[in-house]
Amino acid sequence: MDSTTMHAYRTHTCGELRTSHVGQRVKLGGWVHRKRDHGGVLFIDLRDHYGITQIVFHPEQAALLERAAHLSTESVIIIVGDVVARSADTVNTKIPTGEIEVNVVELGIESVAKPIPFQVADAEACNEDLRLRYRFLDLRREKLHANIMLRAAVIKSIREHLEARGFAEFQTPILANSSPEGARDYLVPSRVHPGQFYALPQAPQQYKQLLMISGFDRYFQIAPCFRDEDARADRSPGEFYQLDLEMAFVTQEDVFAVVDELMVHLVGKHGTQQLQSKEFPRFGYKDAMNRFGTDKPDVRFGLEMVDLTEALAASECRILQQARKPGGAIKALKYPGGTSAPRSFFDGMQEFAREQGLGGMAYLEYDADGIKGPIVKFLSKGDLDAIAKGTGARTGDVVFFAVSKWETACKAMGALRLVLAERMGLRDPGVLAFCWVTDFPMFEKDAQTGRTAFSHNPFSMPQGGMKALLEKDPLDVLAWQYDIVCNGIELSSGAIRNHQPEVMYKAFEIANYTREEVDEHFGHMIRAFEYGAPPHGGIAPGIDRLVMILAGEPNIREVIAFPKNQKAQDVLVGAPSAVMPEQLAELHIRIVEE
Secondary structure (H helix, E strand, C coil): CCHHHCCCCCCCCCCCCCHHHCCCEEEEEEEEEEEEEECCEEEEEEEECCEEEEEEECCCCHHHHHHHHCCCCCCEEEEEEEEEECCHHHCCCCCCCCCEEEEEEEEEEEECCCCCCCCCCCCCCCCHHHHHHCHHHHCCCHHHHHHHHHHHHHHHHHHHHHHCCCCEECCCCCCECCCCCCCECEEEECCCCCCCEEEECCCCHHHHHHHHHCCCCEEEEEEEEEEECCCECCECCEEEEEEEEEEECCCHHHHHHHHHHHHHHHHHHHCCCEECCCCCCEEEHHHHHHHHCCCCCCCCCCCCCEECCCCCCCCCCHHHHHHHCCCEEEEEEEECCHHHCCHHHHHHHHHHHHHCCCCCCEEEEEECCEEECCCHHHCCHHHHHHHHHHHCCCCCCEEEEEEEEHHHHHHHHHHHHHHHHHHHCCCCCCEECEEEEECCECEEECCCCCCEEECCCCCECECCHHHHHHHCCHHHCEECEEEEEECCEEEEEEEEECCCHHHHHHHHHHCCCCHHHHHHHHHHHHHHHCCCCCCEEEECCEHHHHHHHHHCCCCHHHHCCCCCCCCCCECCCCECCCCCHHHHHHCCCCCCCC
16 A cells, blocks of 8 residues: 555554564554663654554664654654564564564654653652642553543443433532531632622532432533542542432332442443452441441441440450440450461551551460460450450451450451451452441531531431420430442442421421521422422442442542642642732632732
């Protein structure tokens, strides 16, 4: 084929050529990935979105060889050449195009790259802010590039799967109303309504409920959400995407069935890990806290704690007697084979305990010579028998204790459970273990004010409806709320919604909102409920977290094309940034200096 009749930039991609193309003249375009000079013969790995092809410049083409020799890595070139088979001893089995190479006869240089701040061809570690500042280079790296393509494939699969099951995708407003609940809003000033603000939606919660009230049956959206909160390894600051879905005329079980099937489908199609079970276990909130010390349990392994509050209620040990205070508890966790741990581990337990809000960490060592430990001399034979019976401790084991208020003791043992699991190698990265946590409390006591407040989503239906709100202690009322968790990471919270106006008014009254305040903030929801609202519910798994899990990445920024850093800054484009004074004047805003 004459090069003048070819496409302007390429006839094939850099991942396409095989031995079947040998003898063909081709045109390729891409980035200079690597260069190797072997005694006057120059080899370049040419890379594009699809893969890598080795191209060769021979001494006979002196002018071409001279130009190619000065090419910097990451420069963009267009070449014309002939496909030839590699000799058996030079075949590269690591790439799909490894059985061929292209002998170059023409070279066009489209873009010369400056010296790069870090290597693209090699996955060398470098400062994260540097990676984010040059994200366009970082995204060329094989692993990150694959992660972003995985994200696209997962979203495509979600759409296909849900549409095949009767879900319709709708878009909800980005400029919405501010809500007093949840995280801090990002506010957008209105130019045409001075002094008034839109809020970027923390979630399409109210809109998706209104869609169900409007008569639609199954909705979903790959929804952008905005929350002014701090960064974590599994949370992107500022903005994130979630699979938002809602269904009419459903129970909690109907929502679970849809999500279970979707997760099994996505893991089977896109995950490299194995599902621990296609049947996702269920745990009530209190059960999860009592057994795992968290409402986000990693159930890839057992290592469950036990409650010894009643068994040791009569103990004369002063440390254990602290559990007799109102709300006190004794939680114990067995460390199988723990006596072989180094002394430094046990010494570090006291600092660990203080970090978890405990005064200290008591423990017993079941040594071959007997039971040892700092508190053993304060325990009676009855105490020791109760501990052994409750924990199943045997020779070689260690039993740790947390004595404190129930929630503090649970969380401390839950944190220790993860530490021990790491030491024992129980958190298999090749396994995905999903579970549901249900029956969350509707209300809680605010730690600062002591007043009753909503625990989670204020729009959830209380279990038992109005009767429960009228007759039960608010702290005993459970909600139709649920979380789906994978490997100890919460993917999403969801709920069956409150669709009855008087029940909603009463729930907010218990949380110290007046009827007038409810009407002011949520009057549109009340008004919609008054015109016929079906029972409805839904959930919104985080897309970023889901892809992070499927990709086996510990950091959520590794699956987002252009993430913010931990300070919620986009260092690539320089956001947030100051704006011109005339822009502020147009919005009727004045900056008040601190």
